[in-house]
Each structure stands twice: as C-alpha cells, then as structure tokens.
Amino acid sequence: MSEYSDNELIDRVIAGDTDAFADIITRYQNKIFRYVYTRVYDYDEACDMTQDIFLITMESLKTFRKESQFSTWLFSIAVNYCKNHRRKNRHKVYSIHSAQDETEIQIPDIRQNQEELVITNESLQIMLEEIHKLPDDYRDILVLRDIEGESYSAIAQALHLSLANVKVRIHRGREMLKSRLQQRGLL
C-alpha cells in the first residue's frame, strides 16, 4: 500500500500519473465493493458496478475540492451511482437464491469466543441476506457504521444527513435487523 496521502495521490493523478490511481483503488476497493454488494447481492454485478464507480471517480477527480475527506466524497459517488442504477434497473428482480447458487463467496471461517459466539459461513450468509433485504436507508447506514466502522459524522457527510438523523437510522436499522435475525434463529 502506498505511503502517500489520498490528496497527494489525487494530485499525482490529475498531473497525469494515472498509475497513482491504482493506489487509490487498492485503498478503497473493498469498502466500496461491500457497500455495492450488500445492495445488489450479486457478486459479478457488484464487481462491475464497483469498477464503474472508480472510473467515474477518476474522471471527476478534478472536481474534488478537498473540503471533505476523499473517502467521504468517493462514498457519495457510490451512493449516487447505486441510486441511479436502481432507478435504471427497476424492473430487474434480484433473486437471492440464484445469487447464492451462482457465486460462492469466499468468507473465511471466523470463530470467536465472545459469549460463546461462533460465526460460521452459514451465519454470515444469513447476515448478508438479511442486510440486503433491509430498506436502503437502514442498510446503507449499517454497512457504514457496523461493517466499515465509520464515525457518525463521516456517515452524516457521506449520506447528506444530519447527525440526529444518523443516530435515529442506526438505532432503527439495528432494531429491525435484530428482530429479523431473531426470526432466523441467529440471535
């Protein structure tokens, strides 16, 4: 991973060193991918969409005014892209089961000893399904907060929400997901 800051890499790309963009991609690819993947729940499509997001980002780099964190700006692009994608593909119905059958996601088998909590591939698959089924407003915020570990203020900036709104959505999203996971016998 490059030792340059985001802004230094951006300056290099704008100056014509397109290879510097590879460092930016490497730095944020998984974060953006996970966000997209939890939305569409189709591995290949999520890869394509993530690629499009980075291409759009590269083309728009000159418009980044460095008033916010680059990661926040990048995430805003991803959010807008996904919203537009949803609008364009409104007729398309994503099948959870076919997506599962087609792609085997490589999830390492993590076992943790926290109150006898054992995380298996099966439980992660259920988590994925349930988070995918959440309304957009709650899913986006839980992905940012609980998967990516973003702060409340970064989430507010990326999603253009007030801090109070972020708090409410995190709480409601967690409650909704918790009740669904209870029904699936995961909690």
Place this chain on the structure above:
Amino acid sequence: MNHIPVHKLSEYIDGILDAQDNDAITSHVSECPECRQNLLQLQKMITLLSSLKTISIPATFATDTLARAKKQYYHKRNYHSLRGSVFVAAMILVAIITMLPDSIKHDQSKNYMTQNTQNNQRLDCIIPTNMDLNTAMMVIQQHNARVLDFSNSYVIVESDVSSFSSIRQIINNYESYRPNPLSNVGITNMQQQEKTYPELTHANKKKYIFRLQLR
C-alpha cells in the same frame, strides 16, 4: 425498575453517551437480566455484521480497473483529436467550395437537386400548364416558392401550403384565358381533362413538391 430503551443501548455500544448516562447503563445492565440480554444480542449482531468485512473483491480488480480507465482515457483523447481533424478538414472543404467559380457551383447544385427529386420520387403531384418557362418562373418567384429543378418542359417546385394553393389558382385562371394574340403570351388551351390534377397524397403536409408540366 424502568428498562433501558434500545436506542440508548445502541448508543452505549457506540460509546457516544456522556459519562453519566454511560455509568447508569453499566450499572443497570449488571442488575437487569432483560436489558443485559438485549445488550448482548445487539453486541452479537454488530460482531456478526463486522465480520462481513472479510468479503473482498478479486485481487486483480485494481489492475483491471486501471487498464480499463487508461483505455477509456486514450480512446477519449483519440476521439477528441479525430474530431478536431474532421473539423479542420470540413473547414478546408468549405473554403475550397467557396473559392470555386460560380458556374461550377451552380452546376453542382443543379445536379444535386435533380438527383434529389428524381431519386427520391418525392413529387406530390404534377400540374400541367400552358405557361412557358419564363412565365412559370415568374409565378413561382412571386409566391416565394423554391425551384428545385427545371428544364424547358418542366419545373419542379417546393412550396408551403399557401403558395401551392395560390400557384394552382393562378394556373387555373391562366388556363381559362382565351388566347390573345396581342398579349404576346402565346397561350394554347389544353384539353379539359388535362386540367384535373391528381389528389395530394398527404393533405396535412407543410411542404409540397410538385412539377409544373410546361407546354
């Protein structure tokens, strides 16, 4: 004892409560099994969620994306330079045509018009008339119609609806005159059946192209 609302537990987990609230919840959950259970379930769910961070994109993603980005960049650059070249070539062509002698330009223009009207067969109707070419040209000019093509035996005209009606009216009146040797017009009356014009195929058209069949 009042139970702690779930949103407070959620904020407690995230560590965003002030010290007083934080201590109150710590002490409450140690005594209240129901709130403790709620807290543990929330913590378990968040741990499960955070474990989704292990999902990752294929290792070649960055390389592939950069390659595609470069391809797009160069494609765009080539497109812009090609567009520039086409523009320059078009400007040169316009300059050459402008500098050509008038006679060549007119010939080219007439050829184009003939081709256009003959190949496309866009004629809406043929109007036979006893007018000669000069008279027909004058009538057409008076009604702001456009001559697309002409010879000694016909004139192909493009006009709007009102010009078309006016020209037809003029021709009707013209045909009804008796030959007048003093007027020097030299009219020869046509047969009655030749004055019935074919119906237009598109009555609601804004433009008509018709042929005046001269005597």
